[in-house]
Amino acid sequence: MFDPERSYPYRRVGDHSSLTTNRKHVEHLTIYQFNTEKYPYLIEVERYPCQIYVFKFYRRIHKKNKQRFNLMTNEGKCSRIVGTCFSIFLSIYEKNPLASFGFLGAHTIDTQQQVVEPKNETRRFVVYRQAVQNYFGMNTFAHFSNPENSIYLAISNKNKDVANIAEMANTMIEQLLDL
């Protein structure tokens, strides 16, 4: 279902260092673009310390929208889009086996329907978690989750200090979410 073999063709459209991203803790930001049958999308891949790569995607038209991660496109292409993220991560992992995969399942805000979803265990988090657990095994990754904030992190077992990386990630999450 989320198979990268069915991923959309993508291309890199942006590279930013920590100086130009101006995002806390982000060491590098790479932006990819792909097109579904209907819309162009952007995937932002943020590299955090300890080779943690966090994937975020949204419709290109929402690029300037502060709620771009919270909007539903209702296009019904979630599985292929997530598969595209997996495909990009696999290409990163091939070059860097210490790479870890993370995501935050943003809560949905639908202003037309006048609904807002709580931030804990969001629908996106539940779907992405299922996809990661289906495709990324426990031999290669140690799996960590934070359902209260809908965050998931699969840390590469090639790292010697997996527990320390998880602890460091916790500290970063606290700072980023201002908990």
Place this chain on the structure above:
Amino acid sequence: MGKLTTPFNHKKDVSINVASVRPANTTKGHLAKVSAEEIKARRVAAYRYLLP
């Protein structure tokens, strides 16, 4: 912006003001290791691993 209701949590009908929306939980979340049992229970075996 007007009041929004949440249909996602059916426990109670909560009105939320979008302008001041905060996480439903106010507890401090923490990354915790997912146990092998939990992953095995949730995993759909029909899917093959991309990485084992």
